[in-house]
Amino acid sequence: MPAARVSQRISAIAESATLAVDAKAKALKAAGRPVIGFGAGEPDFPTPGYIVQAAIEAASQPKYHRYSPAGGLPELKQAIAEKTLRDSGYKADASQVLVTNGGKQAVYNTFATLVDPGDEVIVPTPFWTTYPEAIRLAGGVPVEVFAGPEQDYLVTVEQLEAALTERTKILLFVSPSNPTGSVYSPAQVREIGLWAASKGLWVVTDEIYEHLTYDNVPFTSIATAVPELGDKVVILNGVAKTYAMTGWRVGWMIGPADVIKAATNLQSHATSNVSNIPQIAALAAVSGPLTAVDEMKVAFDRRRKAIVAGLNAIDGVECPTPTGAFYVYADVRGLLGKEFETANGTARPQTSAELAALILDEVEVAVVPGEAFGPSGYLRLSYALGDDDLATGVARLQGFLGKAK
Incomplete structure (x- = not known):
């Protein structure tokens, strides 16, 4: 055959x-x-004009016509660390940042780095379509936990507890959510994070919609709200949604130094550095105002x-x-x-x-x-x-x- x-x-x-x-x-x-x-x-x-202008100016500089570090331009990594502290109160060093080709590569890198074959990842459902595929590619098993409209598409600790097994390694947490637009309250974020910490789980939190909340509903980073998670949390983010930069393809992951180093090694063989010009555009975005x-x-x-x-x-x-x-x-x-x-x-x-x-x-x-x-x-x-x-x-x-x- x-x-x-x-x-x-x-x-x-x-x-x-x-x-x-x-x-x-x-x-x-x-x-x-x-x-x-x-x-x-x-x-x-x-995309806002000042961001586009930064890219135009960068394109004329020969230093950006060359390879750059696989993990991202040092000045962008530092700016992302500062932006994360400013916007969500989470303190990270530039060495804990990996700049990726869009948010999707950050998702892929994270699960490829953390998941071994057979590891289970709890995935609150409805989920963004890419998450389970990235988990499966890493050999992991996505475990769906569905919350319907009667609970505003927000999962509860009781549901998460029911999905827990001895093979569970990671809780995926997304707020604000794609596809539902639901946002967990600060109390819900804290409760879920403490539950994950008590079980010794990793938490992978996608915060790409952090600036898009309405009706005075606050964004709450689980990484900040639950310091008890220690060094078992990875933050995913990017410029696509906040700054109307979907086509520029710049995302990032923030995590423990050893995880970021391993993910950077993976990226060095997969794609190497993100294109330098979009990196400079992203630098202007995360360093600039939110007007x-x-x-x-x-x-x-x-x-x-x-x-x-x-x-x-x-x-x-x-x-x-x-x-x-x-x-x-x-x-x-x-x-x-x-x-x-x-x-x-x-x-x-x-x-x-x-x-x-x-x-x-x-x-x-x-x-x-x-x-x-x-x-x-x-x-x-x-x-x-x-x-x-x-x-x-x-x-x-x-x-x-x-x-x-």
């Missing part, structure tokens, strides 16, 4: 559902179709309220109001199994994946089904797109979904 052409390890990886939906929407747009894309978590704003960020947040907040109101006006849709990030996670279980009029007759979607496909085909609106993030029955919509597109997209959804029988 001939050997498989693609390894089992890589064959088992699912394509990023969010990127797939975004790619399909953009391809349809390029073909002249009036598609509204709620798929990708990508701000519609340009532009605050202005973007005003728009996100306006869109958040508009999309929640618009979706909740549809019979069969229940959309909790998120307090962070720029996503809503709508419960559409009330629409599954119902009859929809289509261009070719009628359809009765039984899953949120089937419903999302139907929505794209019939009214040219791209959304991501719950299957990408956990159980079926939900749709994730990003409200990072422009106000006009948001209004048009929601109106199309109301017109189509509102006629379900």
